Amino acid sequence: MTWQAAWEEGRTPWDAGKSAPVLHSILDTLPEGRALVPGAGSGYDVLALASEARSVVGLDLSPVAKMKFEEFAQGHPHRDRVDFVVGDAFDYSPAEPFNLVWDYTFLCALPPELRPQWLELIDRVLHPDGELAALIFPVKPDADPNEGPPYPMSPELVTKLVSPILVPISVSAVEQSNPGREGKEWLGRYRRK
Numbered sequence: 225m226t227w228q229a230a231w232e233e234g235r236t237p238w239d240a241g242k243s244a245p246v247l248h249s250i251l252d253t254l255p256e257g258r259a260l261v262p263g264a265g266s267g268y269d270v271l272a273l274a275s276e277a278r279s280v281v282g283l284d285l286s287p288v289a290k291m292k293f294e295e296f297a298q299g300h301p302h303r304d305r306v307d308f309v310v311g312d313a314f315d316y317s318p319a320e321p322f323n324l325v326w327d328y329t330f331l332c333a334l335p336p337e338l339r340p341q342w343l344e345l346i347d348r349v350l351h352p353d354g355e356l357a358a359l360i361f362p363v364k365p366d367a368d369p370n371e372g373p374p375y376p377m378s379p380e381l382v383t384k385l386v387s388p389i390l391v392p393i394s395v396s397a398v399e400q401s402n403p404g405r406e407g408k409e410w411l412g413r414y415r416r417k
């Protein structure tokens with residue numbers, strides 16, 4: 225099934241209905257300026273990141289995702305700090321680079337053969353002083369690496385994948401997750417080499 229069809233048919237089992245708890249605990253430590261959330265879905269994390277000091281672009285293939293975002297964002301104090309773009313992340317070229325890219329369940333949604341393109345996207349959009357923060361999920365050491373989505377992730381896999389351009393700032397297990405995701409999330413924060 226395509227992502228478009230999944231959204232149109234309301235088959236969105238990945239949608240937690242709220243942003244990731246760990247994101248709230250690190251908000252103040254993340255770069256300000258411009259942030260990008262590729263594969264933003266309903267945009268819970270997009271809104272969590274938005275502030276007076278940080279504008280956010282949410283990017284998703286699906287117009288239905290954008291509609292969900294618009295419903296959820298109604299009345300939010302920082303709605304005007306968000307631009308939700310419908311489009312293919314792999315064709316996306318921003319006019320200005322981003323100080324932060326937040327990946328949560330976008331990388332794991334992609335078939336393994338698209339991972340080099342995901343890294344090209346990060347390289348294309350990230351400011352020289354920017355940070356990639358990846359909430360690495362689902363960490364399932366015994367799962368078949370080719371079975372997904374979601375394709376199993378690990379901190380080692382992501383750190384190795386980004387290593388041509390990025391080095392770790394910190395990589396650690398997450399202590400607080402939304403229900404059903406406990407013990408399966410790691411936070412990897414990376415800066416340019």
Ligand SMILES: C[S@@+](CC[C@H](N)C(=O)[O-])C[C@H]1O[C@@H](n2cnc3c(N)ncnc32)[C@H](O)[C@@H]1O
Nearest residue numbers: 227238239263264265284285312313328329333
């Ligand atoms: C597993 S969902 C995660 C959504 C959101 N991050 C969340 O945590 O709820 C993956 C999302 O990526 C979007 N997506 C998949 N491929 C994409 C692409 N090439 N460009 C932009 N969005 C894409 C899908 O439409 C879907 O909303």
